[in-house]
Amino acid sequence: MGTYVSGREFLAPYPVQNFNKPMPQRILVAGGAGFLGSTLCAALLRQGDEVICLDNLLTGSLDNIAGLQSHPKFAFIQGDILDPLPEMPRLDQIYNMACAASPPKYQRDPIHTFKTSVLGVMALLDLARAHRARFLQSSTSEVYGDPAISPQAENYHGNVNTVGPRSCYDEGKRAAETLCHDYSQCHGVDTRIARIFNTYGPQMSPTDGRVVSNFIVQALRGEDITIYGHGRQTRSFCYVSDMITGLMALMAAPDLVASPVNIGNPCEFTVSELARQVLRQTGSRSRIVHCVMPVDDPRQRKPDITRAMTLLRWQPRITLEQGLSRTIPYFADLVGQRAALTAAQ
Numbered sequence: 032m033g034t035y036v037s038g039r040e041f042l043a044p045y046p047v048q049n050f051n052k053p054m055p056q057r058i059l060v061a062g063g064a065g066f067l068g069s070t071l072c073a074a075l076l077r078q079g080d081e082v083i084c085l086d087n088l089l090t091g092s093l094d095n096i097a098g099l100q101s102h103p104k105f106a107f108i109q110g111d112i113l114d115p116l117p118e119m120p121r122l123d124q125i126y127n128m129a130c131a132a133s134p135p136k137y138q139r140d141p142i143h144t145f146k147t148s149v150l151g152v153m154a155l156l157d158l159a160r161a162h163r164a165r166f167l168q169s170s171t172s173e174v175y176g177d178p179a180i181s182p183q184a185e186n187y188h189g190n191v192n193t194v195g196p197r198s199c200y201d202e203g204k205r206a207a208e209t210l211c212h213d214y215s216q217c218h219g220v221d222t223r224i225a226r227i228f229n230t231y232g233p234q235m236s237p238t239d240g241r242v243v244s245n246f247i248v249q250a251l252r253g254e255d256i257t258i259y260g261h262g263r264q265t266r267s268f269c270y271v272s273d274m275i276t277g278l279m280a281l282m283a284a285p286d287l288v289a290s291p292v293n294i295g296n297p298c299e300f301t302v303s304e305l306a307r308q309v310l311r312q313t314g315s316r317s318r319i320v321h322c323v324m325p326v327d328d329p330r331q332r333k334p335d336i337t338r339a340m341t342l343l344r345w346q347p348r349i350t351l352e353q354g355l356s357r358t359i360p361y362f363a364d365l366v367g368q369r370a371a372l373t374a375a376q
Contacts, residue, residue, distance in 0.1 A: 054078070054080070055078075056075075056123040057080070057083070058123060058126065059119065060075070061125065061128060061129040062086055062091065062127065062128035062129030063096065064088060064091030064095050066234045067271065067274065067275070068086065068091065068126075068128035069091070070272075072084050072099055074276075081105075082105050083119065084096060085112070086109065087112075090131045112129050112147065119158070121162060123165065124167070125159050125164050126278070130144065131147075133239050134196075136239075138200075142199070144203060145199045145203040147203070148207045152168065156222070160214065160218050165222075165282060166220055166223065167224075167282045168207055168211050168224050169225055169278070170204050170291065171200070172228040172229070172293070173191075173197065173201040174205050174208065174226060176329065184293070185292065195327040197326075208224050211223075211289050223292075224291040225291075226292065228269055228294065229266050230269045230295075232271030233358060237362060244362070247313070248366055250309050251313055251362060253315060253316065255319070255320045257321075258303060258321050258322070259302075259323065260321065260323075260324030262319075264301065266302065267295055267296050267334055268305070269295045270296070270358075280339075293335060294334075294339060295334035296347040296351075297333060299333045308355055
């Protein structure tokens, strides 16, 4: 079992290809108190950048950035990208990580979710235009919907239900990609689009509602592990350090304006295989139980990362087994099961 330290040290062995990027930069991270956003903020500070974190704290948490608040190059602003944005000093880059990504959370207020991906993105693109800042949009593998082909490459246009329970998120992210393309074409904004596949690791919320966090928390508590459907549906799980270095490489790379790039781990696992790995690593005796599959739940996820490998010289390094060994102790601390986990080992 790996050792979780503070949730930040795991980024250290993974240098980012900077493509001769001038240093340092002043960077706005919208959604910077969330799981990915806070880890991104830490990584940017590590390489010497100045970071402004903007978050409405609906799904993000001050706990995620508690270790960053005293950093002299870090500033936090509580705010929503749907509200008028505060005055900002000159910005070099903007990462948009703002929008709930967990189905239970983005379905709670679908209209707000959709507006965040459209009106909020427009506001940030206008800010990027005014500052002549490079802009990265965190899109999602959900733009592919329930894909009819595998693996999914960036030129696959997807199979998305426009009026289902996931549509507020899926279609909102598709609209955001269109806006990035159009702002690039019409206004010359330097935009980047990262299609993010399933990501996990320290700093995830135990109530996140996604499969990795659900399974780990259930196993640690000795509760039934709940699989929706038969369990043969597949996902490709990317450890958070790999994801962050991929995003930073995409932001830094030249000549990728408005060109979507898949960022994810191409190693494909069934949901049942994930459950068995979690049980093995936690030493849990939890049962696996099956429930009804949610509407529009994708049957398959597997990114084609040829473009990222070719243009960014990036590919993930952490296996699922390694990533879980770094993630489970973090959750054990959160749910008060570290002693039981140590005994099980």
